[in-house]
Amino acid sequence: MNKKSIIISTDPGIDDAVALALALFSEELEVKLICPTFGNVGLAYTKANTEKLLTLYQKKPRVVLGSQTPLVRERIDASEIHGASGMDGYDFPEPRIFAETAQTAVAAMHEVVSQAAEQTILVGIGPLTDIALFLHLYPQDLPKIERIVVMGGSLGRGNSGVLSEFNFAADPEAAKMVFDSGVPIQVAPLEVGDQAKIMPxxxxxxxxxxxxxxxxxxxxxxxxxxxxxxxxxxxDALAIALIVKPEIFSLVVTRVEIETVASLTYGASLIDLENFLGLPANAEVAINVDANQFEEWFIDSLAKTV
Structure with missing residues (x-):
């Protein structure tokens, strides 16, 4: 079986830690590059957390540091959800895997995508800053991207602002650049994550x-x-499930617009399910997930880490 090549932009983060395990131990995916970025906590923490996780997982994909700040807005974080370090609650072993700092994540993405024999999938489970910069700086690579799979946005209310979900709100301009890129995009919004609950x-x-x-x-x-x-x-696990278990989702082809005006709705994602905007579709959006099948896949996938 040919594995799908993926690049992950991530901001660990507790649910990122799980998503990384699901991807790294998957028999269907080959993680070519991981790019820690600011997001749930600052870059120093997401770098350290990525290194700790990979050491524990005994996996050695290439790791190159991403952005410290958004393109335009001031940095926000979600430490109230994930704890001050982003991964409070476990005493990790000393890391033995270290992120590269001599090159940017964007340049590393270009290397991986341009040199690959097959198309690559970009996975965004944090702010989309580095993916947006990559698309902007290396448009010649766009045909070599199979799709971009993101966890972000909301069908209705938000978790960062009244209408804004955190990953998109953390860098709205970057999110807009991604959705305007013309590359095929799949989206798992906030409400679908709320359906995919992990019970005691x-x-x-x-x-x-x-x-x-x-x-x-x-x-x-x-x-x-x-x-x-x-x-x-x-x-964030939803982004991995969209790649390896797409049949458990209900997906709608529609238009996604990102609000970039500095207003009360800054960072909101307008997922136009009713075609009010009359604009061409630019994304495939999950609106439901089969919670039982998700849980079964989730358990079976994590069992492979033993």
């Missing part, structure tokens, strides 16, 4: 999956997106 019984199963399972369980006890007792919302 599932967390207990994961706890039994060796050291990695214990780590994920401990992080879950500190995760503040949902409730450990009533169900934790899994957001």
């Amino acid at each position: 019984a599932t967390s207990e199963k994961i706890k039994g999956f060796g050291e990695i399972g214990e780590m994920i369980y401990r992080l879950f006890t500190h995760y503040r997106s949902g409730s450990f007792l009533e169900g934790l919302s899994m957001y």
Whole structure:
């Protein structure tokens, strides 16, 4: 079986830690490059968290540092959800894998995509700053991108502003550049992550999956997106599921516009399901996920980490 080549832009983050495990241990994916970026916490933390995770996972994909700040707006974070370090709750071993700093993430993305024999999938599970810069600076690479898969945006209300979801709100201008790029895009918005809840019984199963399972369980006890007792919302894992398990989603081809005017709706994603805007579709948006099938895939995938 030919594996799909992917590049992951990420801001670990508890749910990013899980998404990275799902991708790195997948039999269907080959992670060519990981680019830590600012987001849930600052770049120094997301860099350290990526290095700690890869050391624990005993995986050695190339890691190149991404952006420290958004393109235009002031940096925001989500430390109230993920803890001050982004991954509070587990005592990680000393990292033995270190991110490259002599090159930018954008240049590294260009190297990987341009030199690959097959098309590459870009996965954005944090702010889209580096993906936007890559698309802008290397338009000659666009035909070699199979698609961009992102967790971001919302069908209705937000979790960062009244109408804005965090990943897009963290860099609205970058999100707009991505959706205006003409590259095929798949989106897992906020509400679908709220459908894909991990319940206590599932967390207990994961706890039994060796050291990695214990780590994920401990992080879950500190995760503040949902409730450990009533169900934790899994957001970033959806981006991996969209690639390897697309049949569990209901997808709609539609227009996504990002609000970049500095107003009360700054960073909002307008997912035009009713075609009010009358604009050509630019994305395939998940509007539902089969929660039972997601949970089954989630458990089976993490069981491969043992």
